[in-house]
Amino acid sequence: MIMVDLEGTLSDHEERLATLLEHEDKYKKRDRTHWKTYYAGLINDQPRPHIMALVREYINDDIRPLIYSTRFINKYKHEEEWLKLHGLWESVDLLQREPHQTKIKGPELVVQWVRQYEPVLIIDDRDEVREAVRALNLPTVAYAPNAFLNLEEI
Numbered sequence: 389m390i391m392v393d394l395e396g397t398l399s400d401h402e403e404r405l406a407t408l409l410e411h412e413d414k415y416k417k418r419d420r421t422h423w424k425t426y427y428a429g430l431i432n433d434q435p436r437p438h439i440m441a442l443v444r445e446y447i448n449d450d451i452r453p454l455i456y457s458t459r460f461i462n463k464y465k466h467e468e469e470w471l472k473l474h475g476l477w478e479s480v481d482l483l484q485r486e487p488h489q490t491k492i493k494g495p496e497l498v499v500q501w502v503r504q505y506e507p508v509l510i511i512d513d514r515d516e517v518r519e520a521v522r523a524l525n526l527p528t529v530a531y532a533p534n535a536f537l538n539l540e541e542i
């Protein structure tokens with residue numbers, strides 16, 4: 389089984405992330421308005437072609453990738469919509485943060501899921517997640533979309 393992060397990994401969120409960071413005031417709390425715009429923008433993200441191709445290859449081999457998001461389930465519903473829009477909904481499983489999981493940080497939640505599902509491969513755009521997964525010393529391979537892009541440049 390493989391686990392693939394949705395936002396920023398399977399989807400390309402770079403444009404809206406740049407907008408969010410542009411408006412971030414480093415000396416004050418982040419402006420909620422811009423965060424809301426950022427959160428609502430997932431549905432407009434294009435897929436990252438390399439990750440989408442990889443996910444489709446697994447599906448073609450009858451393996452259901454586990455797509456995950458550490459956002460709360462049922463909050464925006466954009467995760468499901470995005471997967472439907474890009475033709476993946478019937479072929480993948482979607483895993484999200486449950487309503488009671490309020491205290492746990494995103495990377496820690498992913499680590500919990502990795503322990504539970506023991507994937508052979510996990511792809512996540514966050515360094516923190518990959519490092520935490522590697523620290524588990526499981527045979528799980530932890531990769532990032534940028535690593536794939538860099539390979540293309542060699």
Ligand SMILES: [Mg+2]
Pocket residue numbers: 393394395396397512513514
């Ligand atoms: Mg991500």
